[in-house]
Structures are given as C-alpha cells and as structure tokens.
Amino acid sequence: MSSEFNLIDKFFVHGNLTREDVDLGIGDDCALVTVPENHQVAITTDTLAAGTHFLATASPISVGYKALASNLSDIAAMGAKPTWVSLALTLPEPDEEWLNGFCEGFFGLAKQHHVQLIGGDTTKGPLSITITVQGILPRGEALTRKGAKAGDDIYVTGLLGDSAAGLEVLLNTSKQIKTELELELERRHYYSTPRVELAQRLRHLCHSALDISDGLISDLAHILKQSNVRAYIDVDQLPISDELMQYFAGSREQCQKTALTSGEEYELCFTAPKENREAIKQITTLLNQNVSIIGEIVDEPFTNIQDSVQLHRQISKLDWTLHGYDHFRSNV
Amino acid sequence: MSSEFNLIDKFFVHGNLTREDVDLGIGDDCALVTVPENHQVAITTDTLAAGTHFLATASPISVGYKALASNLSDIAAMGAKPTWVSLALTLPEPDEEWLNGFCEGFFGLAKQHHVQLIGGDTTKGPLSITITVQGILPRGEALTRKGAKAGDDIYVTGLLGDSAAGLEVLLNTSKQIKTELELELERRHYYSTPRVELAQRLRHLCHSALDISDGLISDLAHILKQSNVRAYIDVDQLPISDELMQYFAGSREQCQKTALTSGEEYELCFTAPKENREAIKQITTLLNQNVSIIGEIVDEPFTNIQDSVQLHRQISKLDWTLHGYDHFRSNV
Numbered sequence: 001m002s003s004e005f006n007l008i009d010k011f012f013v014h015g016n017l018t019r020e021d022v023d024l025g026i027g028d029d030c031a032l033v034t035v036p037e038n039h040q041v042a043i044t045t046d047t048l049a050a051g052t053h054f055l056a057t058a059s060p061i062s063v064g065y066k067a068l069a070s071n072l073s074d075i076a077a078m079g080a081k082p083t084w085v086s087l088a089l090t091l092p093e094p095d096e097e098w099l100n101g102f103c104e105g106f107f108g109l110a111k112q113h114h115v116q117l118i119g120g121d122t123t124k125g126p127l128s129i130t131i132t133v134q135g136i137l138p139r140g141e142a143l144t145r146k147g148a149k150a151g152d153d154i155y156v157t158g159l160l161g162d163s164a165a166g167l168e169v170l171l172n173t174s175k176q177i178k179t180e181l182e183l184e185l186e187r188r189h190y191y192s193t194p195r196v197e198l199a200q201r202l203r204h205l206c207h208s209a210l211d212i213s214d215g216l217i218s219d220l221a222h223i224l225k226q227s228n229v230r231a232y233i234d235v236d237q238l239p240i241s242d243e244l245m246q247y248f249a250g251s252r253e254q255c256q257k258t259a260l261t262s263g264e265e266y267e268l269c270f271t272a273p274k275e276n277r278e279a280i281k282q283i284t285t286l287l288n289q290n291v292s293i294i295g296e297i298v299d300e301p302f303t304n305i306q307d308s309v310q311l312h313r314q315i316s317k318l319d320w321t322l323h324g325y326d327h328f329r330s331n332v
Numbered sequence: 333m334s335s336e337f338n339l340i341d342k343f344f345v346h347g348n349l350t351r352e353d354v355d356l357g358i359g360d361d362c363a364l365v366t367v368p369e370n371h372q373v374a375i376t377t378d379t380l381a382a383g384t385h386f387l388a389t390a391s392p393i394s395v396g397y398k399a400l401a402s403n404l405s406d407i408a409a410m411g412a413k414p415t416w417v418s419l420a421l422t423l424p425e426p427d428e429e430w431l432n433g434f435c436e437g438f439f440g441l442a443k444q445h446h447v448q449l450i451g452g453d454t455t456k457g458p459l460s461i462t463i464t465v466q467g468i469l470p471r472g473e474a475l476t477r478k479g480a481k482a483g484d485d486i487y488v489t490g491l492l493g494d495s496a497a498g499l500e501v502l503l504n505t506s507k508q509i510k511t512e513l514e515l516e517l518e519r520r521h522y523y524s525t526p527r528v529e530l531a532q533r534l535r536h537l538c539h540s541a542l543d544i545s546d547g548l549i550s551d552l553a554h555i556l557k558q559s560n561v562r563a564y565i566d567v568d569q570l571p572i573s574d575e576l577m578q579y580f581a582g583s584r585e586q587c588q589k590t591a592l593t594s595g596e597e598y599e600l601c602f603t604a605p606k607e608n609r610e611a612i613k614q615i616t617t618l619l620n621q622n623v624s625i626i627g628e629i630v631d632e633p634f635t636n637i638q639d640s641v642q643l644h645r646q647i648s649k650l651d652w653t654l655h656g657y658d659h660f661r662s663n664v
Contacts, residue, residue, distance in 0.1 A: 023372055027558075028476050029409035029542050030374035030467070035367045040355055042362035043450060045418040045464060049457035077361035086377040088420075088462040118375060121462070125381035130420040130453070130462035132377060135362070144360050210361050226359075 011099055012087065012117060015107035019083065019116040031118035033084055035136055042135040042142065044074035050127035053264075054190075055170060060098045062190035063129070064105025070213065071133040072113060072194035073266035077211040079143040079203035080135035082113050082196060087120035088130040094122075113196055143199065143209040143270065148227035150299030152207050152271035155280070155291045157195045159241045160216060161255055162188040164262030165248075184243055192266035198291075199268060201283045209270035215261040217309055217322060220269055224308040231309045233295035235260070235318065260311075261322050271297055343431055344419065344449060347439035351415065351448040363450035365416055367468055374467040374474065376406035382459035385596075386522075387502060392430045394522035395461070396437025402545065403465040404445060404526035405598035409543040411475040411535035412467035414445050414528060419452035420462040426454075445528055475531065475541040475602065480559035482631030484539055484603035487612070487623045489527045491573045492548060493587055494520040496594030497580075513578055520575075524598035530623075531600060533615045541602035547593040549641055549654060552601055556640040563641045565627035567592070567650065592643075593654050603629055 013026060024032040035041055048067045050056040068085065075082040087106070091098075110117065115133065166189025169182040178186070199209065208227060212219050224231055238259040240252070248254040272280060277293075284291050295312075302308045311318040345358060356364040367373055380399045382388040400417065407414040419438070423430075442449065447465065498521025501514040510518070531541065540559060544551050556563055570591040572584070580586040604612060609625075616623050627644075634640045643650040 024474065024476065029406040030376040030412065030474075032372045032374055032410070032474055034372055034471075037369060040364045040366055041373065042364055043416070043418060043464075043466070044362040045420050045452050045462075047420045047422055047453045047455040047457075047462065049422055049455050052456050074361040078364070080362065084375070086375060086464055088377050088379045090379055090381055090460060120377050121379045123379040123381050123384055123460075125379075125384050125460060126458040128422060128455075128457060128460060130377075130379065132375075132418055132464040134375070139366070142356065142362075142364055144356065146360075 011103065012120065015103050016117045017111055017114065019114065021083065022116050022118055025116065025118050031084070033118065038139050039136045040139050040142065042075055042078045042080035042137060043132065044071055045130065045132045046071050046074070047128060047130045056127055058190070060101030061105035064102035065109050066190050066192070067129040067131050068106050068109045068133070069192050069194050070264070070266055071131045072109070072115070072196055073192065073211040073213070075133050075135040076194050076196045076199040077143065077209050077268055078135070078137065079141065079199045079209065080137040081200055082115045082133055082135040084118045084134045085110060085115050086132040087117060088123070089120065090123045090125040090128040092125070092127060113194070141203055143203055143206055145208055145210050145223045145226040147207040148223050148229050148271040148297045149207050149273070150229055150297055152273055152297040153277065153293045154220070154231055154233065154269065154271050154295040154297060155293055156212070156216065156239060156267055156269050157198065157289065157291050158193065158267040159239045159244070160212070160259035160265055160267065161244045161262045162241055163192070163265045164258050165244055166190070167264070181243055181246055185247060189264070194266060195268045195289065198284065198287055198289050201287065202270065202280060205276040205279055206270045206272045209268055212265040212267050212269055213263060215263045216269060217260045221305050221308050223269070223271065225305060229297050230300040230302055231295055232298055232312055233309060234312050234314065236313055237292055237294040239290065239292040257320060257322060343435065344452065347435050348449045349443055349446065351446065353415065354448050354450055357448065357450050363416070365450065370471050371468045372471050372474065374407055374410045374412035374469060375464065376403055377462065377464045378403050378406070379460060379462040388459055390522070392433030393437035396434035397441050398522050398524070399461040399463050400438050400441045400465070401524050401526050402596070402598055403463045404441070404447070404528055405524065405543040405545070407465055407467040408526050408528045408531040409475065409541050409600055410467070410469065411473065411531045411541065412469040413532055414447045414465055414467040416450045416466045417442060417447050418464040419449060420455070421452065422455045422457040422460040424457070424459060445526070473535055475535055475538055477540055477542050477555045477558040479539040480555050480561050480603040480629045481539050481605070482561055482629055484605055484629040485609065485625045486552070486563055486565065486601065486603050486627040486629060487625055488544070488548065488571060488599055488601050489530065489621065489623050490525065490597070490599040491571045491576070492544070492591035492597055492599065493576045493594045494573055495524070495597045496590050497576055498522070499596070513575055516575055517579060521596070526598060527600045527621065530616065530619055530621050533619065534602065534612060537608040537611055538602045538604045541600055544597040544599050544601055545595060547595045548601060549592045553637050553640050555601070555603065557637060561629050562632040562634055563627055564630055564644055565641055566644050566646065568645055569624055569626040571622065571624040589652060589654060
C-alpha cells in the first residue's frame with residue numbers, strides 16, 4: 001500500500017468510539033474483542049460497488065451511511081445487537097473531501113448504534129466498500145428464516161417501494177432539475193433506518209425474520225422455502241408512502257407492485273403468532289416505529305418457489321406478473 | 333444482485349467444511365458462531381484488488397490461495413487459531429472456470445487450517461476480493477506489537493526476499509519465456525505459508541509479533557514504535573534462499589536489501605527473550621519450520637522512526653539507503 005493510502009487509516013481513528021468489549025482496536029494485525037458469556041456472535045459481510053450499488057457521483061455521506069446501514073440491517077434481522085465493524089475501502093485515489101463525507105455518513109450511523117470500527121484495509125482501486133459487522137445476542141435466541149409457522153402474521157417494518165422509486169429518479173440522468181418529491185425519494189433510497197432496536201425488542205415475539213434487500217417477494221420466499229410454508233399477502237395492506245402514490249400519479253397498483261419488488265429497502269419482514277399482536281403493537285408504539293401486517297403464513301405445500309406467495313386484494317386472488325420474479329429461479 | 337451472481341453463492345457451499353462452533357452457516361442474514369469461554373476473538377480484514385495486489389491475468393488458484401493466506405497470516409501474528417472466514421468477491425462476470433480455480437486455491441488452504449466459510453457477498457464489478465478472517469485465543473495471551481523488550485532476540489520465519497523477486501518476474505512482461513528459477517520465484521510470491529500452528533505454539537515464549545506485509549523494515553518499525561525500543565539487525569543473518577542468490581547473480585548485498593524491504597512475504601517477525609532460545613528451537617524443529625535470529629532489541633531512544641532500526645554486518649554499521657523507506661513517513 002502506498003504511503004498516501006496508509007494515511008487514510010489514521011483518518012478512520014477520528015470519529016470512532018470506544019467500546020469496553022474491544023480489547024485491542026485499530027493498529028495491530030488483528031483486533032481483539034470479548035464476547036459475553038452465553039452469547040453467540042452474528043456476522044455479516046456486504047459489498048457496495050460504485051456503478052452497481054451506487055453511482056460513483058453519489059454524495060459520499062450517503063455512501064458511508066448506506067454501506068453501514070445495509071449491514072446493520074442484516075444484524076437487526078437476526079435480532080442481534082451490533083457491536084463491531086471492519087471496513088475495507090477501495091478508492092481510486094485518497095480524496096480527502098470524499099473521505100470526510102464518507103466518514104460523516106459512516107461514523108454518524110455507527111455512533112447511533114454504538115458500533116466501534118475495529119479495523120480494515122484501505123486499497124487503491126475502483127471505488128468499492130466491503131463492510132463486515134458483528135453483533136451479539138443471547139444464545140439460542142436468534143431470529144432466523146426457518147421458524148415461520150402456519151397462522152403467523154406476516155409483518156413488514158416502515159414503508160415499501162420508496163427505495164426503488166428513488167433509484168429510478170437517480171438513474172434518470174435526462175432530467176436536469178428534480179422536484180422536491182423526487183429528491184425526497186432519492187434520499188429515502190440512500191437513507192434507510194436499520195431496525196436494530198426494534199428487532200431486539202421483538203425477538204422473543206417472532207418466529208422468523210429477514211431484511212428486505214432483493215425485494216419483499218424475493219426475500220419472503222427465503223423464509224417460505226426454509227420454513228416449508230406458503231404466504232398469503234393482501235396487497236392493500238402493503239405500507240405505501242404518500243410520496244410514492246404521488247410519484248406514480250395515484251396508481252395504487254403500481255405502488256403495490258413496486259412495494260413487492262423494491263430492493264435495498266433494508267426494512268425487516270418477520271412472522272409472528274397472532275396472539276402476540278398486542279405485545280408487538282405495544283413495543284412498536286413505544287419505539288415510535290411503524291409495522292404493518294400484510295398477510296398470513298399458511299400450511300400449504302408448493303412445488304415451485306414462484307407459487308410460494310399468493311397475492312390477494314381482500315378476497316380476490318391476483319395474478320400479477322412482477323418485475324423481479326426472475327430473481328427466483330436462482331435466488332432461493 | 334442479478335440471478336447469475338446469486339448462483340455463485342451456491343458455488344461456495346461446495347468445498348466448505350463444517351465446524352462445530354458454527355451454529356448457523358451460509359444462507360441466512362448473518363452467520364452465528366460460538367466463542368469458547370475465556371477466549372477472545374481476533375478479527376482481520378484484507379482486500380486484494382486486481383491490478384494492485386495481483387495481475388488480472390493471475391491464475392485464479394493463486395488468487396484464491398493468496399487472498400486467504402494473507403489474512404491467515406494476520407491471525408497467526410496474534411498467536412490465534414483461525415476459525416471462520418467471510419468472503420466478499422467482486423467479479424466482472426460470473427466466470428465458472430475462474431471460480432473453479434479460485435475455490436480450489438481458497439478452500440484448499442481453508443481446509444488445511446480447518447477454517448469454515450460462514451458467509452459473504454458476490455457482486456458485479458471490477459475484480460476484487462475482501463476477506464475477513466476470525467480466530468480465537470485464550471484470553472490475555474495474544475501476541476501484539478507492543479511487548480518487545482531490550483535484550484529480546486528478533487526472529488523471522490521462513491525466507492525473505494523471494495516475494496519481491498517473484499513480483500519483479502511477474503511484472504516483467506517483456507520476457508516471453510521464463511526460466512525455471514523465475515517461475516519458482518513467481519510461485520513463492522503467490523504461495524506463502526501462513527505460520528498459523530507455529531505461532532500458536534510459540535505464543536507463550538514471545539514478547540511481540542507481527543506479519544511481514546509491507547517489508548521487514550517497515551513492519552518491524554511498528555513493533556519498535558509501539559514498544560518504544562530500537563533494533564539492531566545483522567544483515568548476514570537474514571534468511572536468503574539459494575534461488576534469490578541465483579536471481580541476483582550472487583550479489584549478497586542485493587539479496588539482503590531485498591529481504592529487508594520485500595512486501596507481501598506473510599512471514600512472521602517476532603521478538604523473544606534469549607532464555608527462550610532452546611524452547612523455540614525445539615518447537616520449530618518439531619514442526620519442521622525454519623526461523624532465524626536476525627538481531628536484537630536494544631533499549632535506546634530514537635526520535636525519528638527511520639533511525640529505529642540499525643543495520644549491521646557483523647560489527648560494522650551499515651548506512652544503506654533502502655527502497656521502501658519512504659513508507660515510513662506515514663506508515664507508523
């Protein structure tokens with residue numbers, strides 16, 4: 001690594017916080033951490049590459065935020081508490097202004113969740129970020145994709161579809177001046193809210209969970225396959241923002257289709273028995289976070305993963321062809 | 333991620349082994365692992381980018397091997413036992429032949445060290461590999477850069493300099509047909525031996541350690557700075573291969589200068605009190621691994637990190653200008 005790039009490592013020492021369970025942080029061959037007794041460690045890795053996951057021209061604050069948020073969302077999906085993060089940053093050149101912005105987005109979010117940067121690597125090359133986040137949780141209490149049971153309510157957190165609309169706005173380079181609405185959707189594409197605290201509080205009330213990164217339908221299918229059950233979704237229960245309705249000029253169907261397939265939402269989808277409705281409501285009210293019941297798990301066999309989700313509008317079955325269904329063949 | 337790329341994830345399930353301490357492996361939002369009581373976790377992340385750390389035309393077997401070996405070497409440098417690895421692989425396209433080779437190199441080495449792949453991410457983009465390896469070690473027993481003491485012997489494992497010579501051969505594209513010697517040096521550049529078992533056995537006998545990734549002189553300076561001591565190195569004690577001597581047409585000085593600065597060696601440099609010489613010798617003999625005593629830690633102050641290492645040939649001081657000294661200004 002060139003000297004210039006080594007300098008960047010120092011850059012990342014600022015803005016970092018100190019956790020008591022980090023025995024040795026940045027500056028040796030490895031970091032050393034302590035895991036509390038009777039806990040498991042949850043580990044996730046995600047790459048964001050310029051051109052694939054974000055535009056090379058994207059604000060570095062949003063890139064720093066999104067790179068960490070997408071990983072925190074995976075930790076949340078297990079019901080774990082995020083603790084430590086490693087950052088591998090590949091940059092064409094050590095651009096101080098870009099790094100300042102990146103650190104603002106990254107460390108701002110890390111602080112909110114009391115996550116410490118414990119190491120990483122800075123490399124010369126095409127812009128790309130790989131983050132590994134670790135978290136801890138009491139042994140045996142993880143939320144996995146496996147436990148969904150017939151009769152479970154299917155929940156999602158937050159609002160769905162805004163991320164896809166925001167991405168569409170971003171990619172529409174033909175438009176010079178963007179409306180307030182478009183800018184807001186762009187912002188939502190980059191700035192998801194990892195449901196970290198909510199998931200930890202809901203952990204004991206749920207049967208299964210995951211985060212929505214490839215689109216609700218694609219991701220829910222993972223739960224269905226691993227739990228060997230089907231899902232009925234009432235599309236009228238999908239949480240749609242006023243902004244999305246406005247963006248699609250009031251076409252509820254277009255909003256709903258987008259909500260079903262929009263990727264990089266980093267909201268959670270989870271299933272929980274009906275008797276926990278009240279308890280779940282209390283927690284979401286306490287934390288001031290929205291969740292919606294969008295359907296139900298049913299004990300029906302399916303041979304083709306494409307048939308694992310049955311869409312409804314109230315009592316009418318829907319036979320929608322959804323953009324993103326392609327994913328399925330290899331995704332599950 | 334496109335469906336094609338999702339297919340790659342399945343690719344990585346083959347060839348993987350199963351550890352008992354992995355509670356949940358590939359296939360959920362996170363992996364879950366268990367750390368034994370009274371142990372710490374050691375964590376390291378390294379990126380290898382095509383064009384920076386290897387040629388895009390390099391054999392995928394060597395790339396898979398090297399990407400993991402460089403991380404295992406960091407774990408070894410702490411005296412930890414490697415356990416789990418996450419792999420973030422960015423590829424321009426899902427090239428099955430390349431992936432087969434990569435997996436052969438990666439999983440071949442992972443098996444040797446009983447390390448389980450617990451997750452990762454496959455992304456479309458310029459060829460780059462980021463690996464996070466974790467290891468465990470009994471609480472408080474880690475080898476760090478901090479503990480070197482006056483009177484300590486300075487050791488290195490293996491042979492030094494071959495990696496730099498191998499890289500020079502690799503980068504010399506003007507030469508169409510390479511000699512056996514050149515091909516052997518190339519091979520040594522890619523295939524280092526992570527000193528994983530050796531370091532665990534030597535842990536209680538050493539005061540400090542690190543792995544040589546930026547060159548012996550640059551890396552040793554980390555120990556010297558963190559331990560606040562100086563080093564005397566007798567260049568005639570540097571372990572030089574016959575092949576390197578042959579490559580430099582018998583110029584011992586050129587070999588020694590190369591040994592002092594050659595990066596990506598992934599050998600260990602460690603310091604240990606003189607009274608442990610015999611015990612160290614017994615262990616290295618048992619494991620059939622070479623270590624060399626190349627100098628001594630002395631209790632002398634230094635104001636400039638460039639003066640932290642004093643080179644000698646027997647009793648004569650040397651005033652060599654070394655390629656790589658540049659690193660220093662920002663590296664420590």
